[in-house]
Amino acid sequence: MGAEALAEEQLELAAAADAVLAVNPWRWPASGEPVPLLGGCFVAFAFGQAGPGHAGDGAWAAAITVFPPSGRSFHTEDEVVVAGSAGAAYVPGLLALREGPLLAAAIGALRRGPDLLLVDATGRDHPRGAGMALHLGAVLGIATIGVTRRPLLAEGPSPVQLRGASSPLLLGGLEVARWICTRSGASPVVAHAGWRTDPGTAAEIVMAASTPAARAPVPLREARRVARESRAVAEGRKRATFRA
DNA sequence: GCGACAG
DNA sequence: ATCTTGTCGC
Numbered sequence: 001m002g003a004e005a006l007a008e009e010q011l012e013l014a015a016a017a018d019a020v021l022a023v024n025p026w027r028w029p030a031s032g033e034p035v036p037l038l039g040g041c042f043v044a045f046a047f048g049q050a051g052p053g054h055a056g057d058g059a060w061a062a063a064i065t066v067f068p069p070s071g072r073s074f075h076t077e078d079e080v081v082v083a084g085s086a087g088a089a090y091v092p093g094l095l096a097l098r099e100g101p102l103l104a105a106a107i108g109a110l111r112r113g114p115d116l117l118l119v120d121a122t123g124r125d126h127p128r129g130a131g132m133a134l135h136l137g138a139v140l141g142i143a144t145i146g147v148t149r150r151p152l153l154a155e156g157p158s159p160v161q162l163r164g165a166s167s168p169l170l171l172g173g174l175e176v177a178r179w180i181c182t183r184s185g186a187s188p189v190v191a192h193a194g195w196r197t198d199p200g201t202a203a204e205i206v207m208a209a210s211t212p213a214a215r216a217p218v219p220l221r222e223a224r225r226v227a228r229e230s231r232a233v234a235e236g237r238k239r240a241t242f243r244a
Numbered sequence: 245g246c247g248a249c250a251g
Numbered sequence: 252a253t254c255t256t257g258t259c260g261c
Contacts, residue, residue, distance in 0.1 A: 043251080043252080044252085044253095045251090045252055045253070046253095047253070047254080048253080048254090049252085049253070050252080050253050050254060051252085051253085052251090052252085053251095053252075053253090057252095090250090090251055090252070091249095092248090092249040092250065092251090093249085093250085095250055095251055098251075098252095099251070099252095120250080120251065120252095121250055121251070122250050125250080126250085131250065132250075132251085133250090146250080148250050148251080149250085149251095150249095150250075151250080152249070152250045153249085153250095185260085185261085190250090192250090250252100251252050251253105
């Protein structure tokens with residue numbers, strides 16, 4: 001798939017996301033209903049390539065599931081890493097071209113797919129209304145939210161640095177994401193509406209899946225750690241082979 | 245021309 | 252995203 005095809009698909013996904021959210025929004029289970037499995041994913045790229053990189057860059061995609069979806073202590077249910085390569089260089093608005101296929105493969109390799117997936121990317125905060133977090137959810141049929149350090153296009157003043165504080169991020173007059181402070185004294189992260197989720201739900205999930213001690217939600221921290229661990233092992237092996 | 249611009 | 256040392260704070 002090329003940039004034009006992706007851009008076209010993103011426009012369709014944005015419309016589909018509105019329709020699905022209207023009739024089938026993700027919601028927290030009522031008491032007695034099964035507790036959802038939470039997922040997280042992350043791509044670590046090979047060392048040495050700063051900047052946007054290139055198609056073919058070495059990459060390790062990790063996907064993990066944690067349980068329960070909220071609380072003080074989480075435990076990892078499953079974790080998997082898929083080694084592969086970047087589909088393209090990074091271009092704002094086209095992140096799915098670079099990371100999408102590898103992330104989908106990693107999530108597909110989990111024994112049991114998550115009910116709710118956290119992705120390091122935006123959702124509705126996107127030039128065509130369909131960032132990679134939303135895209136991945138639509139393709140995999142999993143409710144998703146995005147979590148990033150900063151917005152892509154949306155704007156809004158950040159909240160006070162007190163855990164739980166939040167403020168809206170607007171794009172085209174609509175709220176598409178929310179600043180949310182997960183750790184007092186630390187700058188906030190952005191919780192993005194994704195597939196079957198709105199900004200308020202995204203912010204709730206980020207809070208529920210976060211610990212007061214760390215800025216990033218547990219599933220994303222763990223996925224990042226696991227992906228980097230695999231990269232370290234692979235790069236170490238490569239070096240050993242080279243020296244041998 | 246220059247800076248901005250998810251990861 | 253990735254490259255990076257020490258350093259300040261709870």
